[in-house]
Amino acid sequence: MNYFPDEVLEHVFDFLTSHRDRNAVSLVCSLWYRVERFSRQRVFIGNCYAISPEKLITRFPGLKSLTLKGKPHFADFNLVPPDWGGYVQPWIEALAKSRIGLEELRLKRMVVSDESLELLSRSFANFKTLVLVSCEGFTTDGLAAIAANCRFLRELDLQENEIDDHSGHWLSCFPDSCTSLTSLNFACLKGEINLASLERLVARSPNLRSLRLNRAVPLETLQKILMRAPLLVDLGTGSYVHDPDSETYNKLKTTILKCKSIRNLSGFLEVAPRCLPAIFPICLNLTSLNLSYAAGIHGSELIKLIRHCAKLQRLWILDCIGDKGLEVVASTCNELQELRVFPSDPFGVGHDAVTEIGLVAISIGCPKLHSLLYFCQQMTNAALITVARNCPNFIRFRLCTLDPTRPDPETMEPLDDGFGAIVQSCKFLRRLSLSGLLTDQVFRYIGMYAEQLEMLSVAFAGNSDKGMLYVLNGCKKLRKLEIRDCPFGNMALLSDVGKYETMRSLWMSSCEVTLWGCKTLAKVMPRLNVEIINEHDQMEICPEDGQRVEKMYLYRTLVGPRKDAPEFVWNL
Amino acid sequence: MQPDTTSESPGSDVTSTVFKDTELTLGLPGEARFSGGKTCSKRGFIETSMDLNLGDSSSSSHTRGKILAGQDFSSESLVSGAGKPSAAKRQEVVGWPPVRSLRKRALEGCKYVKVAVDGAPYLRKVDLEIYNSYQELLRALEQLFMTCFAIHGNYVGEGERKVMDPMKEMEYVPTYEDKDGDWMLVGDVPWKMFIESCKRIRLMKSSEAVGTLAPRTHPRSCTYNEVAADQQLKAR
Numbered sequence: 001m002n003y004f005p006d007e008v009l010e011h012v013f014d015f016l017t018s019h020r021d022r023n024a025v026s027l028v029c030s031l032w033y034r035v036e037r038f039s040r041q042r043v044f045i046g047n048c049y050a051i052s053p054e055k056l057i058t059r060f061p062g063l064k065s066l067t068l069k070g071k072p073h074f075a076d077f078n079l080v081p082p083d084w085g086g087y088v089q090p091w092i093e094a095l096a097k098s099r100i101g102l103e104e105l106r107l108k109r110m111v112v113s114d115e116s117l118e119l120l121s122r123s124f125a126n127f128k129t130l131v132l133v134s135c136e137g138f139t140t141d142g143l144a145a146i147a148a149n150c151r152f153l154r155e156l157d158l159q160e161n162e163i164d165d166h167s168g169h170w171l172s173c174f175p176d177s178c179t180s181l182t183s184l185n186f187a188c189l190k191g192e193i194n195l196a197s198l199e200r201l202v203a204r205s206p207n208l209r210s211l212r213l214n215r216a217v218p219l220e221t222l223q224k225i226l227m228r229a230p231l232l233v234d235l236g237t238g239s240y241v242h243d244p245d246s247e248t249y250n251k252l253k254t255t256i257l258k259c260k261s262i263r264n265l266s267g268f269l270e271v272a273p274r275c276l277p278a279i280f281p282i283c284l285n286l287t288s289l290n291l292s293y294a295a296g297i298h299g300s301e302l303i304k305l306i307r308h309c310a311k312l313q314r315l316w317i318l319d320c321i322g323d324k325g326l327e328v329v330a331s332t333c334n335e336l337q338e339l340r341v342f343p344s345d346p347f348g349v350g351h352d353a354v355t356e357i358g359l360v361a362i363s364i365g366c367p368k369l370h371s372l373l374y375f376c377q378q379m380t381n382a383a384l385i386t387v388a389r390n391c392p393n394f395i396r397f398r399l400c401t402l403d404p405t406r407p408d409p410e411t412m413e414p415l416d417d418g419f420g421a422i423v424q425s426c427k428f429l430r431r432l433s434l435s436g437l438l439t440d441q442v443f444r445y446i447g448m449y450a451e452q453l454e455m456l457s458v459a460f461a462g463n464s465d466k467g468m469l470y471v472l473n474g475c476k477k478l479r480k481l482e483i484r485d486c487p488f489g490n491m492a493l494l495s496d497v498g499k500y501e502t503m504r505s506l507w508m509s510s511c512e513v514t515l516w517g518c519k520t521l522a523k524v525m526p527r528l529n530v531e532i533i534n535e536h537d538q539m540e541i542c543p544e545d546g547q548r549v550e551k552m553y554l555y556r557t558l559v560g561p562r563k564d565a566p567e568f569v570w571n572l
Numbered sequence: 573m574q575p576d577t578t579s580e581s582p583g584s585d586v587t588s589t590v591f592k593d594t595e596l597t598l599g600l601p602g603e604a605r606f607s608g609g610k611t612c613s614k615r616g617f618i619e620t621s622m623d624l625n626l627g628d629s630s631s632s633s634h635t636r637g638k639i640l641a642g643q644d645f646s647s648e649s650l651v652s653g654a655g656k657p658s659a660a661k662r663q664e665v666v667g668w669p670p671v672r673s674l675r676k677r678a679l680e681g682c683k684y685v686k687v688a689v690d691g692a693p694y695l696r697k698v699d700l701e702i703y704n705s706y707q708e709l710l711r712a713l714e715q716l717f718m719t720c721f722a723i724h725g726n727y728v729g730e731g732e733r734k735v736m737d738p739m740k741e742m743e744y745v746p747t748y749e750d751k752d753g754d755w756m757l758v759g760d761v762p763w764k765m766f767i768e769s770c771k772r773i774r775l776m777k778s779s780e781a782v783g784t785l786a787p788r789t790h791p792r793s794c795t796y797n798e799v800a801a802d803q804q805l806k807a808r
Contacts, residue, residue: 077667134672160674188674241702243715269678270702293678296699318679343669344679375669404668459668484667 010039019044038062045069046504048086048110049529052559053094064103065129066091070110072507072553073457074482076134079509079551081535083566086110089119090564096123104129111135117142121149129155139164140189147173154207155183165191172197176204183210187236187267192216203228212236215269223252230258236290237267244274253278266290266316273301283308292316292342303328313337318344319353319375326358330365338371343402353402356383363390371396379436380408384418388425397422398433404460404485407437414438420445423453433457443467447474455480468492472499482507490517497525505555516545518552522572529561530554532570683767689717689744689775700767706759710746713775744775
């Protein structure tokens, strides 16, 4: 291919948008590697400890957009102690020192400090996009720095972060000259907001298309904002509470009629159901609806709302919708592609929860469904088999029975056959989460049929090492495996050590793996970091090799053991 | 919490004729599973079992098993041995169900209670968390039920808080059922304590309450019990 000038190659590579395609291209030959690396602008790093910022900067001098992920997924469920790691500071420091013109930064499960945000805001003149998902460690002071210093900021998107809210003034830090905002999401902030500043900010942001408010923004302000931003495509309401007979509410009804572009709707963190009719006119055009925080809408009001949303492609809902409500979804939302049903009462008796009945109804009414997250009271093999037949296009299938080891209540059998049917039927399945009573058999099915599987989450399942072995041997495309409370031990861990270099990471907690097993693995595979998390002084200063390891997290890396590990994390 | 192993273990008998029984077809359990003996599995089970060295006959796995066993866990730890899971234990499992803390906390922050008004055709639900004081709550309750009863339209203009003031003659007395199942008068305890303990609210017609409810200046102990007993009788 050396008769093409570099510019032509570069132009061709421009059409490759996915990271995997670009990664593949860089492996063809050294010429392609060189052209690709100088022209690459967007880089995705799935594990911030797999590579160093210096190496990143050296290889991709044209970097403009960086995505980084930090903590393991199970950190979301309190299985990883605080101060484990995942700090963004070294990355921002290194990038700031370099000549990289960073424009976009997307972080997931990382620790972000106000200092980091301040440094970020001052170091990159063209910085445009900041997206933080499930991060922690910063306060609204850090947001103030971003607002004040990023002169061309377009997107500030905060999703489900733990933010220390010092209230009030950060919104006022956007200078009057800032008119470039296209997306602003601060729904996860708990504190008060300067409403006048918010209204003025919206008024001077003609390109604003996505706005998600927090609880502190009342309905009156929502109405005023919508007057100024009738072109919004994505809206998250704040507090949606008012007297439906009031003038404010009537004004809102009229204003909403002008907002013909809204396609995504979310919020309703507080809601007066009698005010919902105001949004019915926009429901007809909605493609995405997130009511997973709207505990105040249930029963007939919820169903009435759903009946208006015939074009939905994505629906996030609470399980108080019930099986009957899901039947309404099934008959109304025939274009549905993604459904998430969250538990409204995780530890309760579950009288409100959904069951296999709702899921089967969905599978009949929504044949385009490809992504599912379903927290349910119970599930049966028969239902799963039916769902597998009706919806062969699943890419993501995550099922969570509220009782983690509940069998099929009709037959009292494990759910092996049901999940087996799913993996056999859904040939494009990339992500799977299991629950319910499960034996080694389900893993045998997964190993046999789940050819495209990339991520598997397992809890309280299996009988022996065979279970884990089936998966490691069968799933050739496996990248992330996370296991908790399963009887898998050293034999499974050590059977195919080379496998882990083809994967991003492996998490095992409350399994049968011992210190000896982990040490052995670490010794044999120098390019893996094998980390033990030892929280409760279970292991004394000289722990015995035969002792079970409570939490192990291993991942491939090019830069050896990390230097920021806390005391309770041991790299073997 | 480990799954109960006594239920079944189909994978244990590797070289048996179990293969056909476990062959997957998309039918309900119990239906005939061998439709023309088609094999829909990707690789033969025998090959799989050899790869995994699962068969007892394979000596290499046996050896490997030996090497590991000595330095490793005891064989019983291979198989889950913990007790049966039960619904009661559900609350003790860390990180289950797998829901982000932020989401859990956001939903916990809702305190929806039923509100019944004597004579109204249906009950309503209110989220106590969105109010900061008794006044706000009672004002909201007034508005909620105003639309049910034309008769209440009159005193909005007067600006009197008839629902609230126990000293004057009133239409309704706000009462609530607490965690212990007792019916209490709304307003005695601090607001935060009230939210914690309130399970449901009943706006009682004052004609029922008159004669049973003493003015608030009296000590609560004896009169409260009378009221509670009365209300419980009436509730039946």
